[in-house]
Amino acid sequence: GLNLTNIQGDILIGMKKNKELFFFFTIINSTLFRSQLGSGILPLITPTSQLLAVDTQPTTAVNLAFSQRGLTTLDITDDLGDTAFANGQIDNVASILGDETSNWESAFAGTSIHGVFLLASDTVDNVNATLSQIQALLNGSITEAYSLQGQARPADQQGHEHFGFMDGISNPAVTGFSTPLPGQQVIDPGLFLLGETGDTVTRPAWAKDGSFLAFRQLQQRVPEFNKFLVDNALSNPNLTADQNAELLGARMMGRWKSGAPVDLTPTVDDPVLAADPQRNNNFNYSHPGFDLDTDQTHCPFSAHLRKTNPRAGLTPENTANHIIRAGIPYGPEVTDAENASNVSSTDPSLERGLAFVAYQSDINAGFAFLQQFWANNAGYGVDPIIGTDGLGQPDVPRSPSGLDPADPTRIITIEQDFVVSRGGEYFFSPSLSAIQNTLAI
Ligand code: N7H
Numbered sequence: 001g002l003n004l005t006n007i008q009g010d011i012l013i014g015m016k017k018n019k020e021l022f023f024f025f026t027i028i029n030s031t032l033f034r035s036q037l038g039s040g041i042l043p044l045i046t047p048t049s050q051l052l053a054v055d056t057q058p059t060t061a062v063n064l065a066f067s068q069r070g071l072t073t074l075d076i077t078d079d080l081g082d083t084a085f086a087n088g089q090i091d092n093v094a095s096i097l098g099d100e101t102s103n104w105e106s107a108f109a110g111t112s113i114h115g116v117f118l119l120a121s122d123t124v125d126n127v128n129a130t131l132s133q134i135q136a137l138l139n140g141s142i143t144e145a146y147s148l149q150g151q152a153r154p155a156d157q158q159g160h161e162h163f164g165f166m167d168g169i170s171n172p173a174v175t176g177f178s179t180p181l182p183g184q185q186v187i188d189p190g191l192f193l194l195g196e197t198g199d200t201v202t203r204p205a206w207a208k209d210g211s212f213l214a215f216r217q218l219q220q221r222v223p224e225f226n227k228f229l230v231d232n233a234l235s236n237p238n239l240t241a242d243q244n245a246e247l248l249g250a251r252m253m254g255r256w257k258s259g260a261p262v263d264l265t266p267t268v269d270d271p272v273l274a275a276d277p278q279r280n281n282n283f284n285y286s287h288p289g290f291d292l293d294t295d296q297t298h299c300p301f302s303a304h305l306r307k308t309n310p311r312a313g314l315t316p317e318n319t320a321n322h323i324i325r326a327g328i329p330y331g332p333e334v335t336d337a338e339n340a341s342n343v344s345s346t347d348p349s350l351e352r353g354l355a356f357v358a359y360q361s362d363i364n365a366g367f368a369f370l371q372q373f374w375a376n377n378a379g380y381g382v383d384p385i386i387g388t389d390g391l392g393q394p395d396v397p398r399s400p401s402g403l404d405p406a407d408p409t410r411i412i413t414i415e416q417d418f419v420v421s422r423g424g425e426y427f428f429s430p431s432l433s434a435i436q437n438t439l440a441i
Pocket of ligand 1: 216218219305370
């Protein structure tokens with residue numbers, strides 16, 4: 001089995017709290033920082049084992065990860081064997097990810113981010129108290145480079161991202177760790193943890209049981225997305241106009257807002273199915289007597305869910321390109337004024353989106369692969385949620401087919417990006433023993 005007391009908790013199961021602060025920092029005194037890391041900070045770091053049962057969960061869960069620049073600042077010169085990590089996310093910006101660089105937060109575009117503390121709790125007060133404790137322990141050896149406060153959406157939208165869709169349903173099961181639910185793909189731990197079965201890259205011994213964290217601040221233009229659905233509502237005669245708008249959104253996503261998979265319930269939402277973990281992930285896009293290469297009556301080929309994980313759509317079923325997602329929404333609810341105008345406010349305090357977190361042992365096979373070769377791939381249509389033209393141009397019209405079940409050849413052009421990348425960074429989330437024995441002095 002895996003050493004769950006040594007693996008940081010966010011990687012395999014996620015910290016799953018309603019508030020999560022991403023505190024990006026610059027190390028200004030490497031020696032002082034390293035001297036405080038073992039006795040001071042390490043006891044606050046939450047391993048996987050502590051998150052498994054409610055009674056062992058800390059009030060505030062803490063994880064810690066470093067950028068390549070951060071490791072270099074700490075005089076850790078070993079090559080971790082991942083070029084994307086070594087070069088930093090800015091190196092991938094336009095050609096691989098398709099981001100428009102001018103939309104990047106300046107901190108992500110700059111050189112000051114050495115690491116990130118992930119602080120998760122039920123309240124912002126708890127998070128801030130733990131942050132103060134960390135800053136006191138680090139005694140002026142770091143400064144804030146940037147921070148992003150993630151928060152679950154309110155009331156019945158809890159667990160749903162800002163477009164309104166239930167998130168966090170389909171993550172892979174990890175061999176030796178999780179018992180797979182029906183339909184859940186079972187993936188070797190080495191795809192997520194360095195040095196475990198399935199990781200074929202040569203790494204320094206201390207990197208074992210660490211993971212690469214791909215962080216992305218992804219702004220969501222919610223009023224624009226909603227207007228698009230209304231303006232392009234489908235025309236199923238058995239559905240109301242509202243339901244036809246919902247149907248279009250569900251087909252773009254691959255799940256209904258409830259989380260029910262379109263592959264299992266193609267024309268109506270099914271909240272009971274959505275809430276049933278024995279059934280809500282138990283599909284692979286194939287059906288008896290169904291031509292997987294042409295039939296889009298259930299789920300469109302371009303749906304976000306199908307683009308980012310084609311399941312049986314690839315033969316043999318893909319076992320190489322998987323991530324574990326652990327993101328959380330950020331920003332406030334849509335205001336009445338934004339709803340009335342159908343336009344997102346330009347007020348920075350009203351920016352909303354997804355603080356996207358993906359774990360993998362190989363960034364070029366994980367997050368970057370999914371974005372570049374699947375989401376941004378025009379074959380079967382670019383991903384209508386997160387796809388870009390792959391050249392770093394904003395609002396380039398995308399032309400997915402298959403969204404209209406009545407006429408799968410019909411192209412419904414999307415003129416606008418509903419998700420705008422504000423940038424991010426690649427980090428390494430080391431094991432607790434690596435923090436103790438290699439990073440600390
Ligand atoms: Fe996606 N969304 O709410 O629109 N995503 N995603 N994602 N995503 C998924 O099944 C969303 C993004 C994946 O195994 C769901 O758990 C939004 C990036 C993968 O079948 C929803 C953004 C990448 C899956 C969303 C965003 C991915 C997945 C369904 C950006 C990788 C699982 C919930 C703002 C490059 C696929 C669920 C599978 C599911 C949304 C970004 C990947 C609702 C809003 C950048 C692998």
